[in-house]
Amino acid sequence: MRADRRGAGRYRRAVVAVVSFALTTAACRASGPGLRGPDVPYVTTPQAVGDEMLTLAAVTASDTVYDLGSGDGRLVIAAARDFGARGVGVEIDPKLIQQSRENAQRAGVAARTEFVWEDLFKVSVAPASVVTLYLLQELNLKLRPRLLAELAPGARVVSHNFHMGEWAPDRTRRVRAPDGFHSVYLWVIPADAGGAWTLTSGERAWTLTLRQRYQDLEGELVTGDGRRPVTGRVAGRDVELTADAPGPATLRLHGRLDGDTARGTIEAGVPEAPAPWSARRGG
Ligand SMILES: C[S@@+](CC[C@H](N)C(=O)[O-])C[C@H]1O[C@@H](n2cnc3c(N)ncnc32)[C@H](O)[C@@H]1O
Incomplete structure:
Protein backbone atom coordinates (compact mmCIF):
# COMPACT_ATOMS: atom_id res chain seq x y z
CA MET A 1 0.00 0.00 0.00
CA ILE A 189 -19.39 -0.68 -22.25
CA PRO A 190 -23.08 -1.16 -21.45
CA ALA A 191 -25.75 -1.32 -24.14
CA ASP A 192 -28.49 1.28 -23.93
CA ALA A 193 -31.35 -0.31 -21.94
CA GLY A 194 -33.27 2.78 -20.81
CA GLY A 195 -36.82 3.59 -21.84
CA ALA A 196 -40.25 2.01 -21.91
CA TRP A 197 -40.45 -1.60 -23.05
CA THR A 198 -43.39 -3.88 -23.78
CA LEU A 199 -42.45 -7.30 -22.48
CA THR A 200 -44.28 -10.48 -23.43
CA SER A 201 -43.96 -13.95 -21.95
CA GLY A 202 -46.48 -16.52 -23.19
CA GLU A 203 -49.91 -14.94 -22.93
CA ARG A 204 -48.67 -12.18 -20.61
CA ALA A 205 -47.86 -8.64 -21.79
CA TRP A 206 -46.23 -6.30 -19.25
CA THR A 207 -44.81 -2.80 -19.30
CA LEU A 208 -41.21 -2.35 -18.17
CA THR A 209 -39.77 1.13 -17.64
CA LEU A 210 -36.01 1.40 -17.08
CA ARG A 211 -33.72 4.28 -16.14
CA GLN A 212 -30.02 3.66 -16.73
CA ARG A 213 -26.92 5.08 -15.06
CA TYR A 214 -23.85 3.49 -16.66
CA GLN A 215 -24.30 -0.29 -15.94
CA ASP A 216 -27.00 0.16 -13.30
CA LEU A 217 -30.72 -0.05 -13.98
CA GLU A 218 -33.78 0.80 -11.96
CA GLY A 219 -37.41 1.17 -12.85
CA GLU A 220 -40.77 -0.48 -12.68
CA LEU A 221 -42.56 -3.53 -14.06
CA VAL A 222 -46.32 -3.21 -14.42
CA THR A 223 -48.02 -6.62 -14.53
CA GLY A 224 -51.65 -7.70 -14.32
CA ASP A 225 -51.39 -7.91 -10.53
CA GLY A 226 -49.60 -4.64 -9.76
CA ARG A 227 -46.41 -2.60 -9.98
CA ARG A 228 -43.06 -3.96 -8.91
CA PRO A 229 -39.83 -2.00 -8.44
CA VAL A 230 -37.07 -3.27 -10.69
CA THR A 231 -33.30 -3.15 -10.23
CA GLY A 232 -30.66 -4.60 -12.51
CA ARG A 233 -27.43 -4.37 -14.42
CA VAL A 234 -26.23 -4.37 -18.01
CA ALA A 235 -22.89 -5.96 -18.96
CA GLY A 236 -22.33 -5.31 -22.65
CA ARG A 237 -25.60 -6.56 -24.21
CA ASP A 238 -26.44 -8.89 -21.32
CA VAL A 239 -29.09 -7.68 -18.94
CA GLU A 240 -30.19 -8.99 -15.54
CA LEU A 241 -33.27 -7.63 -13.78
CA THR A 242 -34.99 -8.38 -10.50
CA ALA A 243 -38.60 -7.34 -10.10
CA ASP A 244 -39.24 -7.44 -6.39
CA ALA A 245 -42.32 -8.78 -4.74
CA PRO A 246 -42.70 -10.31 -1.32
CA GLY A 247 -41.85 -13.97 -0.90
CA PRO A 248 -41.40 -16.39 -3.75
CA ALA A 249 -43.08 -14.13 -6.31
CA THR A 250 -39.83 -12.24 -7.05
CA LEU A 251 -39.19 -12.29 -10.79
CA ARG A 252 -35.69 -12.64 -12.21
CA LEU A 253 -35.11 -11.85 -15.84
CA HIS A 254 -31.95 -12.61 -17.80
CA GLY A 255 -31.65 -11.58 -21.39
CA ARG A 256 -29.78 -10.02 -24.25
CA LEU A 257 -30.36 -6.59 -25.74
CA ASP A 258 -30.30 -6.03 -29.47
CA GLY A 259 -31.10 -2.38 -30.22
CA ASP A 260 -34.80 -1.87 -29.53
CA THR A 261 -35.51 -5.55 -28.96
CA ALA A 262 -34.50 -7.96 -26.22
CA ARG A 263 -35.13 -11.57 -25.30
CA GLY A 264 -34.26 -14.01 -22.56
CA THR A 265 -35.69 -16.16 -19.79
CA ILE A 266 -37.72 -15.33 -16.72
CA GLU A 267 -37.74 -17.18 -13.40
CA ALA A 268 -40.57 -16.69 -10.96
CA GLY A 269 -38.73 -17.98 -7.89
CA VAL A 270 -40.94 -21.06 -7.65
CA PRO A 271 -40.02 -24.52 -8.89
CA GLU A 272 -41.21 -24.05 -12.44
CA ALA A 273 -39.10 -24.05 -15.60
CA PRO A 274 -37.74 -20.65 -16.71
CA ALA A 275 -40.06 -19.20 -19.35
CA PRO A 276 -38.91 -17.28 -22.42
CA TRP A 277 -39.63 -13.54 -22.70
CA SER A 278 -39.13 -10.98 -25.42
CA ALA A 279 -39.44 -7.22 -25.37
CA ARG A 280 -39.70 -4.26 -27.71
CA ARG A 281 -38.80 -0.68 -26.80
CA GLY A 282 -41.03 2.28 -27.53
CA GLY A 283 -44.31 2.60 -29.44
C1 LIG B 1 1.93 7.40 -18.51
S1 LIG B 1 2.48 7.22 -20.18
C2 LIG B 1 1.79 5.61 -20.57
C3 LIG B 1 2.53 4.91 -21.69
C4 LIG B 1 1.97 3.52 -22.03
N1 LIG B 1 0.55 3.57 -22.30
C5 LIG B 1 2.22 2.56 -20.91
O1 LIG B 1 1.23 2.23 -20.21
O2 LIG B 1 3.37 2.12 -20.74
C6 LIG B 1 1.39 8.34 -21.05
C7 LIG B 1 1.74 8.58 -22.48
O3 LIG B 1 0.75 9.41 -23.05
C8 LIG B 1 1.36 10.31 -23.98
N2 LIG B 1 0.45 11.44 -24.11
C9 LIG B 1 0.22 12.44 -23.24
N3 LIG B 1 -0.72 13.27 -23.70
C10 LIG B 1 -1.11 12.80 -24.91
C11 LIG B 1 -2.07 13.21 -25.88
N4 LIG B 1 -2.84 14.28 -25.69
N5 LIG B 1 -2.21 12.46 -27.00
C12 LIG B 1 -1.45 11.35 -27.20
N6 LIG B 1 -0.52 10.92 -26.32
C13 LIG B 1 -0.36 11.62 -25.18
C14 LIG B 1 2.69 10.63 -23.30
O4 LIG B 1 3.63 11.12 -24.26
C15 LIG B 1 3.07 9.29 -22.70
O5 LIG B 1 3.85 8.54 -23.59
Missing part, protein backbone atom coordinates in the same frame (compact mmCIF):
# COMPACT_ATOMS: atom_id res chain seq x y z
CA ARG A 2 2.81 2.39 1.04
CA ALA A 3 4.78 1.41 -2.07
CA ASP A 4 1.65 2.10 -4.13
CA ARG A 5 1.40 5.60 -2.61
CA ARG A 6 5.12 6.18 -3.22
CA GLY A 7 4.59 5.16 -6.88
CA ALA A 8 1.57 7.49 -7.19
CA GLY A 9 3.61 10.31 -5.57
CA ARG A 10 6.44 9.85 -8.08
CA TYR A 11 3.91 9.86 -10.91
CA ARG A 12 2.24 13.06 -9.59
CA ARG A 13 5.63 14.82 -9.28
CA ALA A 14 6.43 13.84 -12.84
CA VAL A 15 3.05 15.29 -13.92
CA VAL A 16 3.82 18.58 -12.13
CA ALA A 17 7.20 18.71 -13.88
CA VAL A 18 5.60 18.18 -17.30
CA VAL A 19 2.89 20.79 -16.66
CA SER A 20 5.47 23.42 -15.55
CA PHE A 21 7.61 22.57 -18.56
CA ALA A 22 4.60 22.91 -20.84
CA LEU A 23 3.68 26.30 -19.32
CA THR A 24 7.17 27.75 -19.52
CA THR A 25 7.68 26.61 -23.09
CA ALA A 26 4.14 27.31 -24.28
CA ALA A 27 5.29 29.77 -26.89
CA CYS A 28 7.58 27.38 -28.68
CA ARG A 29 6.08 23.95 -28.00
CA ALA A 30 5.16 22.14 -31.16
CA SER A 31 5.35 18.34 -31.15
CA GLY A 32 4.24 18.18 -34.75
CA PRO A 33 1.78 19.66 -37.18
CA GLY A 34 -1.06 21.00 -35.03
CA LEU A 35 -0.09 18.92 -31.98
CA ARG A 36 0.15 20.19 -28.39
CA GLY A 37 2.54 19.02 -25.72
CA PRO A 38 1.71 15.85 -23.74
CA ASP A 39 -1.05 15.96 -21.10
CA VAL A 40 0.84 13.43 -18.98
CA PRO A 41 4.49 12.42 -18.92
CA TYR A 42 5.90 9.22 -20.31
CA VAL A 43 5.92 6.66 -17.50
CA THR A 44 5.81 3.01 -18.47
CA THR A 45 3.38 0.35 -17.24
CA PRO A 46 5.37 -2.49 -15.62
CA GLN A 47 5.08 -5.74 -17.56
CA ALA A 48 3.13 -7.60 -14.82
CA VAL A 49 0.58 -4.78 -14.76
CA GLY A 50 0.28 -4.68 -18.57
CA ASP A 51 -0.23 -8.46 -18.66
CA GLU A 52 -2.99 -8.16 -16.06
CA MET A 53 -4.67 -5.32 -18.00
CA LEU A 54 -4.86 -7.42 -21.17
CA THR A 55 -5.88 -10.56 -19.27
CA LEU A 56 -8.61 -8.76 -17.32
CA ALA A 57 -9.93 -7.36 -20.62
CA ALA A 58 -9.98 -10.98 -21.92
CA VAL A 59 -8.16 -9.92 -25.11
CA THR A 60 -8.29 -12.46 -27.95
CA ALA A 61 -7.14 -12.62 -31.57
CA SER A 62 -10.44 -11.08 -32.67
CA ASP A 63 -9.84 -7.87 -30.70
CA THR A 64 -8.54 -4.50 -31.79
CA VAL A 65 -6.72 -2.95 -28.84
CA TYR A 66 -6.15 0.83 -28.72
CA ASP A 67 -3.65 2.25 -26.22
CA LEU A 68 -4.33 5.98 -25.85
CA GLY A 69 -0.99 7.56 -24.98
CA SER A 70 0.98 4.50 -26.02
CA GLY A 71 4.50 5.48 -24.90
CA ASP A 72 7.05 2.99 -26.24
CA GLY A 73 4.23 0.76 -27.55
CA ARG A 74 4.61 -1.98 -24.93
CA LEU A 75 0.85 -2.60 -24.36
CA VAL A 76 0.06 -2.59 -28.08
CA ILE A 77 2.97 -4.93 -28.80
CA ALA A 78 2.02 -7.28 -25.93
CA ALA A 79 -1.60 -7.39 -27.18
CA ALA A 80 -0.38 -8.45 -30.64
CA ARG A 81 2.49 -10.74 -29.56
CA ASP A 82 0.93 -12.49 -26.55
CA PHE A 83 -2.81 -12.40 -27.38
CA GLY A 84 -2.82 -12.36 -31.21
CA ALA A 85 -4.84 -9.12 -31.32
CA ARG A 86 -4.50 -6.17 -33.68
CA GLY A 87 -3.04 -3.20 -31.83
CA VAL A 88 -3.14 0.55 -32.39
CA GLY A 89 -1.11 3.01 -30.34
CA VAL A 90 -1.88 6.74 -30.29
CA GLU A 91 0.99 8.89 -29.06
CA ILE A 92 1.75 12.60 -29.21
CA ASP A 93 5.54 12.27 -28.96
CA PRO A 94 7.04 11.45 -32.39
CA LYS A 95 10.22 9.98 -30.86
CA LEU A 96 8.08 7.44 -28.97
CA ILE A 97 6.16 6.66 -32.18
CA GLN A 98 9.46 5.90 -33.92
CA GLN A 99 10.66 3.80 -30.97
CA SER A 100 7.32 1.89 -30.88
CA ARG A 101 7.56 1.02 -34.58
CA GLU A 102 11.12 -0.27 -34.07
CA ASN A 103 10.03 -2.26 -30.98
CA ALA A 104 7.11 -3.78 -32.92
CA GLN A 105 9.48 -4.73 -35.76
CA ARG A 106 11.84 -6.41 -33.29
CA ALA A 107 8.93 -8.26 -31.64
CA GLY A 108 7.77 -9.53 -35.06
CA VAL A 109 4.35 -7.86 -34.82
CA ALA A 110 4.79 -4.87 -37.17
CA ALA A 111 2.06 -6.21 -39.49
CA ARG A 112 -0.52 -6.41 -36.70
CA THR A 113 0.32 -3.07 -35.05
CA GLU A 114 -0.03 0.56 -36.02
CA PHE A 115 1.29 3.65 -34.25
CA VAL A 116 -0.49 6.91 -34.91
CA TRP A 117 1.25 10.22 -34.19
CA GLU A 118 -1.78 12.14 -32.94
CA ASP A 119 -3.47 13.79 -29.98
CA LEU A 120 -5.49 11.04 -28.29
CA PHE A 121 -8.41 13.45 -27.86
CA LYS A 122 -8.69 13.80 -31.64
CA VAL A 123 -8.73 10.13 -32.58
CA SER A 124 -11.95 8.14 -33.00
CA VAL A 125 -11.94 5.06 -30.77
CA ALA A 126 -14.92 3.50 -32.59
CA PRO A 127 -12.84 0.69 -34.23
CA ALA A 128 -11.52 -0.50 -30.84
CA SER A 129 -12.95 -3.46 -28.96
CA VAL A 130 -10.51 -2.86 -26.09
CA VAL A 131 -9.05 0.49 -24.94
CA THR A 132 -6.11 0.61 -22.53
CA LEU A 133 -5.25 3.75 -20.53
CA TYR A 134 -2.45 4.92 -18.27
CA LEU A 135 -3.22 8.60 -18.05
CA LEU A 136 -4.72 10.51 -15.09
CA GLN A 137 -8.17 10.49 -13.56
CA GLU A 138 -9.05 13.93 -15.00
CA LEU A 139 -8.08 12.74 -18.49
CA ASN A 140 -10.12 9.54 -18.01
CA LEU A 141 -13.09 11.73 -17.06
CA LYS A 142 -12.59 13.85 -20.17
CA LEU A 143 -12.48 10.67 -22.30
CA ARG A 144 -15.43 8.99 -20.56
CA PRO A 145 -18.28 10.46 -22.69
CA ARG A 146 -16.44 9.52 -25.90
CA LEU A 147 -15.71 5.99 -24.73
CA LEU A 148 -19.39 5.49 -23.87
CA ALA A 149 -20.62 7.06 -27.10
CA GLU A 150 -18.14 5.60 -29.61
CA LEU A 151 -17.37 2.09 -28.36
CA ALA A 152 -19.76 -0.77 -29.10
CA PRO A 153 -21.60 -2.46 -26.22
CA GLY A 154 -19.36 -5.17 -24.82
CA ALA A 155 -16.13 -3.30 -25.62
CA ARG A 156 -13.77 -3.20 -22.63
CA VAL A 157 -11.82 -0.30 -21.15
CA VAL A 158 -8.91 -1.02 -18.79
CA SER A 159 -7.07 1.65 -16.86
CA HIS A 160 -3.84 1.41 -14.92
CA ASN A 161 -4.18 3.14 -11.52
CA PHE A 162 -6.76 5.76 -12.54
CA HIS A 163 -10.51 5.66 -12.09
CA MET A 164 -13.53 6.90 -14.10
CA GLY A 165 -15.23 8.82 -11.26
CA GLU A 166 -18.86 7.84 -10.75
CA TRP A 167 -18.70 5.17 -13.48
CA ALA A 168 -17.75 2.34 -11.12
CA PRO A 169 -15.48 -0.37 -12.55
CA ASP A 170 -16.94 -3.80 -13.28
CA ARG A 171 -13.79 -5.40 -11.88
CA THR A 172 -10.65 -4.30 -10.04
CA ARG A 173 -7.34 -6.10 -9.59
CA ARG A 174 -4.27 -5.30 -7.47
CA VAL A 175 -1.00 -6.28 -9.10
CA ARG A 176 2.41 -6.54 -7.48
CA ALA A 177 5.24 -5.03 -9.57
CA PRO A 178 8.90 -4.38 -8.66
CA ASP A 179 7.99 -0.82 -7.51
CA GLY A 180 4.98 -1.85 -5.40
CA PHE A 181 1.29 -2.54 -5.89
CA HIS A 182 -0.69 -1.15 -8.81
CA SER A 183 -4.43 -1.11 -9.47
CA VAL A 184 -6.08 -2.22 -12.70
CA TYR A 185 -9.70 -1.27 -13.41
CA LEU A 186 -12.02 -2.82 -16.01
CA TRP A 187 -15.23 -1.33 -17.43
CA VAL A 188 -17.49 -3.07 -19.97
